[in-house]
Each structure stands twice: as structure tokens, then as C-alpha cells.
Amino acid sequence: MSTVRRTRHAVYDLKYHFVWIPKYRKLILKGRVAEGLKEIFEGIAERYEMEIDTLEVMPDHVHLFLLAPPKYSPSRVVQILKSISAREVFRRYPWLREQLWGGELWGDGYFVRSVGDEVTAEVIRRYIKLQHVDQLRLDL
DSSP states (O other): OOSOEEOSSOEEOOEEEEEEOBGGGOSOOOHHHHHHHHHHHHHHHHHTTOEEEEEEEETTEEEEEEEOOTTSOHHHHHHHHHHHHHHHHHHHOGGGGGGSTTSOOBOSOOEEEEEOSSOOHHHHHHHHHHHHHHHHHHHO
16 A cells, blocks of 8 residues: 555545444355455445555454545545445345344444554654744744
């Protein structure tokens, strides 16, 4: 995964680790469904200018580590991924609806963490504090 991306108005390096579960934490993300979900997520990422670094579909949850453009908030990223993937999964595997009482694929919540390569929270804190020190030197 390349580090820095560019748009006409932004230079960015926004990576997120998402985790979410199927409704009722059902063990339904296996075999053909898991493989199909991976294809679906890849297609969504390409369509929305996201780049998947790592993807793992477990029987009762999904881990997705991706880079997303700044025009999408983390909540919008997960909304895009969950809504489109649910619609496509039910289209491909209609028998799954029978295993989910409410006809919804994903649980309501999710986990998200922003991630940096070498830029940790401490590095950013130090950098910001040094900006203040550097400005003081310039003012003298």
C-alpha cells in the first residue's frame, strides 16, 4: 500500500482498521459466502477510491484495514461497505435471509481505529509541540 495519496485538493494518508459482525453474531460468513464477500469488498473499494491493505472474513466477524480518501468520514466508509455488501450478499445468496430473522446482514455497530505506519500518536504530539518551540525561536 503506497503511503501518500493525492486528490486535486488534498494530500492524505488515512488508514482505518474496521471490525463488524453479522446480525446476532451468526456464524454465516464461511465458504462461498466468505469468498464472495471478499470480492464484493474489493469491488466497493475500487468504486469508491479506497485501497484494501488487509481483509479477513471470519465466520462471525470481518476485519478490514484500508486506506480511504478524506472526502469520506470513517462512519461513511463503514456505511458504504456494510450497505452495499449486504445488498449484494443477499442477491448472490438469497438463502442467507432465512438464517437472519430481521433480514439484515450486519449488526448495527462497528469498531474503527485510525492507523499510521511510523507516525504514532506520540510522534504527532512531539511534532506539534516542536512547532511551538520553532515559532518561539523565529519570534526572537
